[in-house]
Amino acid sequence: EAGVTQFPSHSVIEKGQTVTLRCDPISGHDNLYWYRRVMGKEIKFLLHFVKESKQDESGMPNNRFLAERTGGTYSTLKVQPAELEDSGVYFCASSQWGGVNGYTFGSGTRLTVV
Amino acid sequence: DAKTTQPPSMDCAEGRAANLPCNHSTISGNEYVYWYRQIHSQGPQYIIHGLKNNETNEMASLIITEDRKSSTLILPHATLRDTAVYYCIVRANAGGTSYGKLTFGQGTILTVHP
Secondary structure, three states: OOOOEEEOOEEEEOOOOOEEEEEEOOOOOOEEEEEEEEOOOOOEEEEEEEOOEEEEOOOOOOOOEEEEOHHHOOEEEEEOOOOHHHOEEEEEEEEOHHHOOOOEEOOOEEEEEO | OOOOEOOOEEEEEOOOOEEEEEEOOOOOOOEEEEEEEEOOOOOOEEEEEEOOOOEEOOOOEEEEOOOOOEEEEEEOOOOHHHOEEEEEEEEEOOOOOOOOOOOOOOOEEEEEEO
């Protein structure tokens, strides 16, 4: 089966611009998660979708971040306006049954804000 | 904050068993122990999980102490490709809104050398 796909793989934008990251989960996986690692820090949870609904968005850092999953398939994470501290690697993951048997992560999008 | 403690780094000779310890002294009765690894800049990869019984799959074995306060991940015949950061994570698989969330710590950097 195809894995979790994220694009772009890399993005370089200027401070104040908008960037949209996309994640295509494994087909049939109702659960989709966003995580990120900013420079020198640990991987941090951002949010969890079950189908199109936000199950847990406790990790979203502020209202500059907007995640959507229309139709319960792919998801987008928009950062508007981007700040320097948003630089890092954004990972998406998907699972069946809430991840009881583990998640499958994508390769990530490396975001650099200059 | 992560509820686990791991050594920051370990070395292992190729072909030998790698034994990675993890302390989780405050684990709750409904929390599972999960292990993931991250190879270089790829997304984290699920390895194995368990509740209280020892578990084995094609990648590794997981040994959980009887009191469940610690566990050991065993890679039986480490190869150079097993060089990665290994994360031990405790997670409840049901209840509340945050059941899907993984809390990553610093992990253990395992270096497998020839």
